[in-house]
Amino acid sequence: MIYTRKSDRREDFVLNISSGGLSVDIFDEIRDIVTLNRVSRDPAELYCYSYDASYISSTPDYVVMPHSTQEVSAIVKLASQYRIPIVPRGAGTGLSGGAVPISGGIVLDMSRMNKLQKIDIPNLQVLVEPGLIHARLNSALEPYGFFFPPDPGSSEMCTLGGFIANGGSGMRSVKYGTVTRYVLDLEIVLPDGEIIQTGSMTMKSASGYDLNALMVGSEGTLGIITAARLKIHPIPKARKVVLAHFNDLDAAGRAVPAIMGQGIVPSACELMDSTTIQALNIYDPDLNIPECEALLLIEVDGTPCSIDSDAVDITNCCRALGAFDINTAGSVLEQQEIWKARRLVGAVMTRLYPDKTRVYIGEDIAVPLSAIPAMLKDIRSISSRYNITIMTYGHAGDGNLHTGMAIDILDKYQYEQLKQVADDIHRAALRNGGTVSGEHGIGCVREIYMEQEHGRGLDVMKQIKKALDPHNIMNPQKVGLE
Amino acid sequence: MKQYLKDIVKCVKCGRCRTVCPSQNVLGWESSGPRGRMLMALGCTCDLEMSRGMIDGFLTCTTCHQCVSECPSGADPLEITRVVRRELIDMGHVAPHQIEIMNRVSGSGNSLGDESPRTSWLDIPVDAGSFDHIYFVGCLASYRQQETTAAIYSILRQFSVGLLEDEKCCGSPLYRLGLDTSELIEHNSYQIKKAGAHTVITECAGCYAMFRGQYEFNVVHLSEFLSDRLEQLPLKRLNITVSYHDPCHLGRFNKLYDAPRTVINHICTLEEMKYSREKAGCCGGGGGVRLGYPELSSMVAKDLAANIPQGMDYVVTACPLCIRNLSDIGIKTIDLAELVRMSMV
Ligand SMILES: Cc1cc2nc3c(=O)[nH]c(=O)nc-3n(C[C@H](O)[C@H](O)[C@H](O)COP(=O)(O)OP(=O)(O)OC[C@H]3O[C@@H](n4cnc5c(N)ncnc54)[C@H](O)[C@@H]3O)c2cc1C
């Protein structure tokens, strides 16, 4: 007997609960693989796993917590046999519904496969299990003087498996690149349960297709990452953060390419508008950032000499574009406090409006650097057209702008309007030569833009999916592949 | 639960809290962590089926406050969990350990179910006079640390601190489990007013948080009271090194970090744990977890133990649950009051 797919997609303002209605029951077979205390079909548990951090939810039939690659492989084989959807999940911090089981089936909670298996300094790499929390890798590397550079805002909570599967990046990606640059080799359980390696231990390889790159950003639709070999980087000798305050958001936007034009590649370059500044001050009053239209946080790293001279050039550049108050974060502690607040500022927006909740929607567009001012202008006009505050912040150094909106999520009208706003933002990004997702992925919230963004390229993606997952069991209804 | 919907949807589901939650760190399941608890509470507003998983999910919260401290969006999973615990009881879902604690307190007036007189540690009758400050001793100190309590009271008495004529459990263990505490609060409040006191001195972290949150009197922690008077106390320095564990209900709940350290530093050498103050771990004993889920409780304690520096003579703390839970896994743990007693000349 074969599992009958269901469609149970719900959006945040709809609070009803759908019932499972299983067409096949494989509970006992799963239990035989992982033991009783690592599989659940308790309704409350299933409800918890029907969500990630996006506004979409849908209930699975089982949640399973594997401890080894062999267990993952056995479960995938079982799922393949019954054609049951299987959805890998890290920490469920994804913002695109990637880990939401849209057609039911099995959610594989990978967070217990969380060992840091090896720190291999001579070979500049680490071997990790996918459930390891991102920040824990960096804490473990620090005593060796090394770090794993791509650093998402969700570092303290997301898993490395989810980060890789989402093709994630972070504040330092402007200089150090996105996660894809750091993947040397992945152990993958394919949709038929077979296990492959996608790379090697070497620092580079020109041997065949780049399967690492194929798997990075595949959002769990092609296979399950059960181990990852990642490149690491020495911690730079010195870092400096320049804070430049502007009374004009556009001018701050123009400063970004201007800084790069000086031959400086900052290690981070974050843009924040006035609403974001308010949120930062609420989260950490000690930051005490002056109220202004925009703040650029620019970090440079290198040697003590190089960062001083870069900071002078950045200061001059920002001053020429009208920055009225430019200073540097003194101590390492001060720098850490600023980055900590910046990392979580998206969620802090909820504190600004006591009766509203920040909804992650239309939150991750990226545009070419030269189009940042035009995109900022578009966001402003969308904001006034719908009369809604759009908090704007992000990795301006790589053109990745995050937009934040807070509404009364129990109000259906506001909710529908919010979706319109998000749609306008996405379409404006595409008009500006950009993408609908810089780092959070497509999942099941942005798939309608895939054709417009990729054209025939989407057909190629669909063919790859079909070749690897002919029964479409691996995280179905994602990435616009159906 | 519908009246709490606005508080529940404050949670943006970011997951920041999942990595700090001691119960989720041990059990792994979403339902055993703060975000899951918020989601289950949301489910309760729209008829999510009651289940074993839901009940265990809500009852395994140790009430450590780490989720609240870390939440960027200002949500309060701890309070929502308490509210749901209460609702579950109203619906008739009362766990055996909830019944046990309820019976103990209603039968004996203390959380241990001890039938003996609460002031049996005192060799003189309670002075029924009028006092500005009264010492609220707490259940554990009254029944299980009697020598220490007598010693501490001998100090406090010199500063004209009185005792209640008829002290009963402050209600903390019941309150955290979602049980009714109105009678206990009424009783103790009447007693305090009768003694003419405006300020309550207490040492137990649970009592302290309970008085701060649910009573209407000034509250001073014993360490605050003593640290203001250190030069007047008959204390000698001890040649030992200790580490201090910040009890959740004293530290994160009430930001009381410095006074206990001032007292300890006056007496002996203090070495901090790897994570302390706001970031301190949880002993796993609170929220009824020690009684209801002993295995989980002891695993959380083991996670905390990994933070303790090597070679300590004692771990000092100020919460009876922390003492018992850490002692049970073989860590020499003493109460701050006990350390004070050891240094008395
Ligand atoms: C406050 C906040 C800030 C954020 N900031 C950033 C940021 O700066 N940069 C950024 O890139 N993202 C950011 N994100 C988004 C999100 O955290 C990242 O995408 C993160 O990498 C997801 O990791 P996770 O473990 O939570 O994955 P999940 O949400 O559980 O899953 C994400 C996707 O990966 C798949 N997946 C998970 N594990 C595996 C596996 N082992 N094998 C195969 N597929 C798998 C899932 O099926 C899903 O499609 C942020 C999110 C929040 C809430």
Ligand code: SF4
């Ligand atoms: S309770 Fe707070 S920290 Fe936890 S998921 Fe919700 S918003 Fe994030």
Ligand code: SF4
């Ligand atoms: S109070 Fe502690 S145990 Fe309870 S949900 Fe929050 S972090 Fe978890």
